[in-house]
Amino acid sequence: MSEYKLTPQSEDFNEWFNTLVQRADLADYGPVRGTMIIKPYGWALWENIQQGLDKRFKATGHVNAGFPMFIPKSFLEKEAKHVEGFSPELAVVTIGGGEELAEPIVVRPTSETLAGHAYANWIKSYRDLPVLINQWNSVVRWELRTKLFLRTAEFWWQEGHTAHATYEEAETETRQMLDVYHDFAVNEAAVPVIRGRKSNIERFAGADQTYTIEAMMKDRKALQAGTSHNLGQNFARAFDIQYLDRNNELQHCWTTSWGFSTRFIGGMVMTHGDDKGLVLPPRLAPFQVVIVPIYKNDDEKSQVMPVVQRIQAELVAADVRVKVDNREDLTPGFKFNDWELRGVPVRMEIGPKDVSKGTVALARRDMPGKEGKSFVSQAGLTSQVQTLLKTIQANLLETATQFRDAHIQDARNYDEFKQIIAAGEWGDCWWAGSDADEKRIKEETGATTRCFPLAQPEGTSQCMLTAQTANEVVLFAKAY
RNA sequence: CGGGGUGUAGCGCAGUUGGUAGCGCACCGUGUUUGGGACGCGGGGGUCGGCGGUUCGAAUCCGUUCACCCCGACCA
Structure with missing residues (x-):
């Protein structure tokens, strides 16, 4: 009944998100303020994200390692801007084993300093370069205002830390990993993202250059979905990461770092979800197909279940992630709604009528109601399902891309700009303004600058604000 | 840290002029149900966020404190 229904997005987007994340079994609140428990269903989604990213990292020559979660406080202080940026949100350990510590220990908010320390020891020669290391871990940032997935005191992510011989190599690496994130977001998550460069103000603490992928949520707010930093020689100088080049001259390394977090799960929820619940992209969904068997009595059950099991086995053999909902005492109608809430891309209904006719009913999550429901033959079912999953994947990307593009407006002057932002849209504008x-x-x-998109229009034009000649276009939006 | 709100069963809530706690959902048992959120019958579950006070008696009145949520300043 009504208590089952989610608050509609149009009524209260925030309420919709908070209740959905919990009801769909993605996550729950932890006992400490701002912490999050990621539940098995949410973690399964994260594992699929990890796999999609990790194989891309490996394919570009990176290896995984594990660095400690404890960092000497003094490390953070070695890079001036880094400590300035992070000190307000550090969790600090001052007691260990009941004794006051000689030096406070910071719970890692990010590991640039640890990588810097280690790399200084490991790198002696140009032959040691590049160092291409990634780690999967969680980090702690003492946030004032938290929100499940988007901003929590602890979050899970990967952080890549690389060291190179030249600026050009580091820049190439930084851009390559941005492209990896872009490729993953678009092709695995069906989340269209805009690649761009951050402004001075939005840049990572300690970076020379920060690149970002920016996504538009269904409330049209922007979400920074992944970042890649060219750290220049800032950390190499702070931690003495030096190598001897071919000419036997001592040089500082050029380092990068890049990260992608569980925040992205929130981004997927807010990109694809609707008033019935989650809508998960088939390539990342923990279950791509849920089979709901339908029967009225043991006689019908004994006819239906063998067909269910046979189809399940066929799908499993074809590497389709399939779940059979064999819970007793729940009506099919309840199960339909339940799996829609959880965003399973395809629902398959198999009942007595299907057994006698050699059919199944297929319903796609991205198309509610009768429009998305069809009755298909059991013959060749697996390939039909695989095609349908691809169709849904493509449709999600297409729909999200159209939505995003429809809500980015050109702003030629500040009056126009203010109207656009007040209307909740993104402003696309020529920009020559100052910090x-x-x-x-x-x-x-x-509104804040989200990025200077890498894809820039030709030529120059008047700055939206100052009317001076602008060489670049920037995107402004309200952001998470 | 500033503003607003909420704390009563796992969840959502009610609780009147103070009189010793209830409803819906969920849960357990049972029977009938099952192609879009089933129903009957029977059950279990609460230091009323904490502490202090007023009172013969406090979920209710007073004080204080804590937690969480929402809105602002900072951030993946």
């Missing part, structure tokens, strides 16, 4: 101008716009409109 101070950027801050002013944030104060006046609530």
Whole structure:
């Protein structure tokens, strides 16, 4: 009945998200303020994300390692901007084994400093370069305002840390990993993202250059979905990461770092989800197909279940992730709604009528109601399902891309800009403003620069704010 | 840290002028049901967020504290 229904997105997007994340069994609140328990269904989704990214990291020559979660506090202080950026949100351990520690230990908020320390020891020669290491872990940032998946005191992610002989190599690496994130987001998660460069103000603490992939949520707010930093020689200088080049001259390395977190799960929820619940992209969904067997009595059950099991086995053999919902005492109708809430891309109903006719009913999650429901033959079912999963995957990307593009508007002057932002849209504008101008716009409109897209239009034009000649276009939006 | 809100069963809530705690869902048992959120009957479950006070008596009144949620300043 009504208590089953989610708050509609249009009524209260935030409420929709909070209740959905919990009801769909993605996550729950932890006992410590701002912490999150990722439940098995949510973690299964994260595992699929990890696999999709990890194989891309390996394919580009990276290896995984594990660094400690404890960092000497002094390490953070070695890079001036880094400590300035992170000190407000550090969790610090001062007691160990009942004794006051000689030096406080920081629970890692990110591991640039640990990598810097280790790489300084490991790298002696140009022959040791490049170092291409990634790690999967969790990090802690003492956030003031938290929200499940999007901003929690602890979150899970991967952080890549690389060291190179030249600026060009480091820049190539930084851009390559941005492309990896882009490829993953678009092709695995069906989340369209815009690659771009962050402004001075939005840049990572300690980086020379920060690149980002930005996604638009269904409430049209922007979400930074992954970042890649060219750290220049900032950390190499702070930690003495040096190598002897071919000419026997001592050189500082050029380092990078890049990260992609469980925040992205929230991004997927807010990109594809609807008023019935999650809509998961087939390539990442823990279950791609759920089979709901339908029967009224033991006689019908004994006819239906062998067919269910045969089809299940065929799908499993074809590497389709399939779940049979054989819970007793729940009506099929309840199960339909339940799996829609959890975002399973395809539902297959198999009942007595299907057994006698040699058919099944297929319903696609991305098309609610009768429109998305069809009755198909059991012959060649596996390949039909595989085709349908691909169709759904493509449709999600197409729908999300159209939605995003429909809500990015050109702003030629500040009046136009203010209207666009007030209407909740993204502003696409020529920009030659200063850091101070950027801050002013944030104060006046609530919008921040999301990125200077890598794909820039030709030529120059007038800055939206200052009317000076602008060489670049920037995207402004309200963001998470 | 500023503003607003909420704390009563796992979840959502009610609880009147203070009188010793209830409803729906969920859960357990049982029977009938089952192609879009089934129903009957029978059950179990609560230091009313914590502490202190007023009172013969506090979920209710007073004080204090804590937690969480929402809105602002900072952030993946």
